[in-house]
Amino acid sequence: MENPKATIAELSSVLEINTSAVQKQLSNLLSKGYITKDPDSNSYLVIAVSTTK
Known part of the structure; x- marks a missing residue:
């Protein structure tokens, strides 16, 4: 899955x-x-947080 924003259903x-x-x-x-x-957003969108080292 390459979508940085995805719904719970997705x-x-x-x-x-x-x-x-x-x-x-x-x-x-x-x-x-x-x-x-x-x-x-009215829907629950999740935005991935990138990690740093």
């Missing part, structure tokens, strides 16, 4: 898991600072 489809499992994992990643949420 992630669910690509990962072949249900949307509630995606939501749970996204909440976990958000709380750890690995992803951010788009505050201006």
Whole structure:
């Protein structure tokens, strides 16, 4: 998946898991600072945060 912004439904489809499992994992990643949420969107879009070494 090369889309830097993806909906929960898109992630669910690509990962072949249900949307509630995606939501749970996204909440976990958000709380750890690995992803951010788009505050201006009505849908839940996830923006990947790049890591630096």
